[in-house]
Amino acid sequence: MAMPQNTISIIYDYDQTLAPTYMQDEALFPAFGINPTNFWQRCADLVREQGFDNELAYMKVLLDCLEMDRPTNARLHELGGNLTFYKGLPEMFEEFRSGLLTDEHAAHGISVEHYIVSSGLKAMLDGSRLAPYVRRIFGCEFATDERDRITFPKRVISHTQKTQFLFRINKGMLEMDEDVNDHMAPELRPVPFQNMIYVGDGPTDVPCFTVMRRNGGHAIAVYNPDDPTRASFKKCYQLCTHADRVKNIAPSDFRRGSHLRLLLEEMIREIAGRIVQRRHDDVEAGTVRAPKF
Ligand SMILES: [Mg+2]
Secondary structure, X not given: OOOOXXXXXXXXOOEOOOEOOOHHHHHHHHHHOOOHHHHHHHHHHHHHHHOOOHHHHHHHHHHHHHHHHOXXXXXXXXXXXXXXXXXXXXXXXXXXXXXOOOHHHHHOOXXXXXXXXXXXXXXXXXXXXXXXXXXXXXXXXXXXXXXXXXXXXXXXXXXXXXXXXXXXXXXXXXXXXXXXXXXXXXXHOOOOHHHEEEEEOOHHHHHHHHHHHHOOOEEEEEEOOXXXXXXXXXXXXXXXXXXXXXXXXXXXXXXXXXXXXXXXXXXHHHHHHHHHHHHHHHHHXXXXXXXXX
């Protein structure tokens, strides 16, 4: 039986997309007295001199810095409560719970859900004020020892691996023991790419932007409007104007009435309208029963 395909999924990167900083700088280093400049320099050295992946480098340097005093995942979760976000968050998620979709959309069972796919630490995001609004958070994770202290990377999500999670959402395979490479016919996939919107901030999101573009999905690149160097704006401008990776760019302002909110709301309404239209077409063709109002 075909899936109803009436879920709209918005997938967000975290660092510099939902928040102006990196989560380590904002909430981790102050708690453990780590010098950010030294930390990131040690990471860059591992990448350059030993060929480390960026994400494994930061996880290793973190474990090295903390030595015998390694925290538990519960402590990382607690520190996630200190994370702060761009303007309009988390309020946007609360506001999206009502008034976003029409009664007709609701009668067709259309709903909007949110995901975060990050190369940062899942434990911190799970403890953040965004977590209650998000269906699933995917991020890097640490395994723990017999005393629950973090010991070794358990899951690493690099920027190229992030695309795997778009396919997991597309196929409804959110559990890690499910093989996302298993073949699944398009009509059986719970969230077609046309129902997905990816929001990211720059070059590390290019693989996800590309997957969305190739498969008929939607994407928005966001920039920090308060960055005096304009570096944040320039990377988005580059992605949109010269590299043709993404059609829409907007400042990271999630408040009602902002350019980004207008884009998100318009995309959601357009997708919802298309789902309703397809239902009507199917009813006319006699392939499904009309919904009862
Ligand atoms: Mg980012």
